[in-house]
Amino acid sequence: MMSQISNALSDFFFEYETPRQVLVRNRRVGVVCRLIQLGVLAYIIGWVFIYEKGYQSTDTAVSSVFTKMKGVGYTNIEGRERVWDVADYVFPPQGDSSFVVMTNYIITEGQKMGKCPELQGKHNCSSHADCEGGSFKRTGHGQMTGVCLNATKTCEVLAWCPVEDDVKIPDPPMLMSAVNYTLFIKNSVTFPLFGVSRSNLVENIDNAYISKCLYDPTDAPLCPIFRLGDIVKLSGFKFETIARVGGAIGIVVDWTCNLDVDVKHCIPKYTFHGLYGNAAETDQARASVGYNFRYAKHYLEDKEQKRTLLKVFGIRFDIIVQSLARKFDIIPTLTAIGSGVGIFGVATVVCDLVLLYLLPKREFYKNMKFKYTDSHVQPDSESLGIETSTYYTFEANARQVQGTGQSNDPDSEACSTETEVCKK
Structure with missing residues (x-):
């Protein structure tokens, strides 16, 4: 019993099993196999490593956005002149990443609580x-x-x-001067995994540059000051159309950084998107066009509470920060290589299917690939009263002594090709 256990442990620790392979000389199958392997190799190199950068780990940023508007508007309604500054036309005034700039309005002055006709x-x-x-x-x-x-x-x-009468919307918009307002965006991002912090006020952007620059996608792509008319134009809309009834525009600050190179190359890219409707739409009957809300300013007059009501039509700006930083990491690299090596097995599976089920000589290839054995006990061994493995050992030793070492294995070297004939 102890010897059996010892043999089992010895076999487990000191023996190595390797799969049996059959070399098939077939041009069509060989070409199919190499084409599949070439496709897998192109996928691993081209898609996984070059396009998807599977050798790098990734991280998204923790971000903050600060905004500031500048500009002055002017209106003259029935001889009543008025100047509108930032405190009048920006809602809310705290400099958030989402805010509204008023471009048109309907004003109802001197309202007080009472009874009146609808x-x-x-x-x-x-x-x-x-x-x-x-x-x-x-x-x-x-x-x-x-x-x-x-x-x-x-x-x-x-x-x-x-009561407010908002049936007729002013056309042209009351604050067309908003086209020349400017928006300053200050954005800071931090990639915690890599310990990298960046700001859109990158190298070489100082106070002197900011005081005179204006964003242009070609000439000044890093300038953080944007003209409202340019933002609307780059989003695909006309300022006159969107200023009349309002709308929404998304400003996307994209931080896509490869930290395997110098960090100074990690810079933002700005894109602009209209977030409502279609710029090509001309159907005036469509429902809920534009963006508006109401805003009231309360005051006391002769100890009576009154208010001025404004129905504000404006452009809502949503500043959206997108981020993705990459850097070399051995773990995803090994994972990508391992998965790629595993995919190479597809070629073997496909070629085996072709050999065993599609080719005319599939039975021959099947006999070469698989070795069949009987599971029942041989009669000779039963008559001798010994185990089958011991019986075959005795038989092999006897053949060696008699010089009849001819192998009955159908997969012997003499039967390993299609052109040779197995001799009995």
Whole structure:
């Protein structure tokens, strides 16, 4: 028993098993095999290593964005001149990565809480029964009092009076001067995995350069100051169209960096995208065009609370930071190489299928590839009362003594080619 255990352990630790291989000389199968291997090699080198850079590890950035608008607008409505500065036309004013620049508006001044007629078309009536007291209409301006006003044929409402009339949108836009406003973007990114921090104020961008530069995709691609008219144009829209009813534009700051080279080459790239509608659309009947919201300024006049209501049409800017840094790492490199080597096995599988199932001599190749053995006990061994393996050992020794060492193995060297005939 101990000897059997010792032999088993010895076989386990000191023996090596290798798979059996059959060399097949067939031009068609050989060409197919090499073409598949060439395709796999091209995939590994071209796609995995060159395009996808599978030899590098990746990291995304932790980012912060700070913005500042500059510019002055001017309006003259019925002889009333007004100058609009940053505090008037930017919402919110904190310099966030998402903000709105007002380009058009409808103003309703001197509103106070009271009872007044609803706007025409909001809730028309012919009698008091059409105006249910205490109820609201979703598109209305206040709570109905139950009174139908004969003068306007609309329901009376408790609301901020006079109610806003926003049916007619000013055209051309009130603040067309916004085309020359400028936007300053300050963006900082950190790649924690690699311990690298960068800012869009890269090398050679100082106060003197910022004071005179203006972004241009060709001449000044790193300037952090953008003219609003240029942003809208680069996003594919016309400023006159988007300024009238408002819209949304995304400014993408792309940090795609290869940290295997000098870090000074890690610089941002700016792209601009219209985030609503289609610049080529001309259908004026489509629903919910543009972007707008309401903003009220409250004040006291003769101890009575009043407000000025602005329906603001503007361009919403969303600054989106995309980042991906890469650097050489031995772990993904070995993983990519290992997976590529494994894919080489596809050639073997395909060629085996061709040999065993498609070629005319498939039975011959099958006999060469597979060795069949009987699982039952041989009669000779049964009659001798010994194990099969011991019986075959005795038989081999006897053949060696008698000089009859001719092998019965169908896969012997004499039968290893198609042209030779096995002799019995």
